[in-house]
Amino acid sequence: MKGFCLIILGVLAILGSVEGDLEMGFYGSSCPKAEKIVQDYVNQHVPNAPSLAAALIRMHFHDCFVRGCDGSVLLNFTSASGNQTEKVAVPNQTVRGFDFIDRLKSLLEAECPGIVSCADIVALAARDSIVLTGGPSWRVPTGRRDGLMSNASEALAQIPAPFDNITILTQKFANKSLDLKDLVLLSGAHTIGISHCPSFTNRLYNFTGVGDRDPTLDSEYADNLRSRKCRIQNDTTTIVEMDPGSRKTFDLSYYALLLKRRGLFESDSALTRNSNTLTFINQLLQGSIANFYTEFGLSMEKMGQIGVKTGTTGEIRRNCAVVNS
Ligand code: HEM
Known part of the structure; x- marks a missing residue:
């Protein structure tokens, strides 16, 4: 009877670690050092x-929103789309870090060729680097496979x-x-990072096409942005902190700024x-940072499971920028 109970408990433990089609520690036997290699590399380089x-x-985020978290954002070329892949779509023109993922991929290919997907590398590196900023951690079940398609128009839409x-x-x-x-x-996540004008x-400069401003944006902040940052509307080089003064700290100040009408984007x-989202923002601000971290982590875990390819779908790309030939 005792043995039977232990077996049941064992089965439950295994099931408990399976999330959707992904699994905690998916590479445990096929490439035991995979997660450590990502973490060590992030720890070594992100502080600089x-x-x-x-x-x-x-x-x-951009990977997961188009064709699921399948590394499609990393592709430079596919036979179906040529070089009009997601990467060239406007929202992805300001995405950075592709070379970092390529370097990680080289390390993982050297350790266990053909085993660790580019999509998993992106998911793990994102989590590990946020932890390094002092931000939250979250579970990253693995086993994502890489997609074969990438299309600029899908990314734009x-x-x-x-x-x-x-x-x-x-x-x-x-x-x-x-x-x-x-x-x-x-x-x-807009509590960290930068935007272009x-x-x-x-x-x-031109909110409704008559040279006006967005009335929902704090006017002092708008003045500052115009006079000190984006002196012309089409300035494509200047960068602006999304959470001024706190852009490297993963905290609640983004939400506090929203209430001061200082959120940078219309979004x-x-x-x-919206009354539901406003109520939730207020709850987050009244709660602790630990609560925000927990909730943020759960949403990241959810996002990381969007449309994942597992089993025999997709492939394990050898080079993150091109599908295997
Ligand atoms: C809700 C819809 C969202 C919109 C409309 C949006 C839009 C944007 C835009 C326009 C930028 C600046 C691009 C540039 O001009 O350089 C940006 C930056 C950023 N976004 Fe979002 N975003 C959204 C959601 C998210 C989500 C879900 C995440 C992650 C979980 C995220 C993380 C970031 C980060 C960290 C940056 C700064 C990137 C950097 O420093 O290079 N965003 N976002």
């Missing part, structure tokens, strides 16, 4: 370039735009089985004008 943490979590209103944002998230709570929590300068600001 802390802005990479923002780049990598954004890359993971499916990745939320900074100009989207709450209806469109809600729809784009719902299309990926994410709800309003996930939308608010995951937008919280064209993502928001319509709010400063940030939109979160304060």
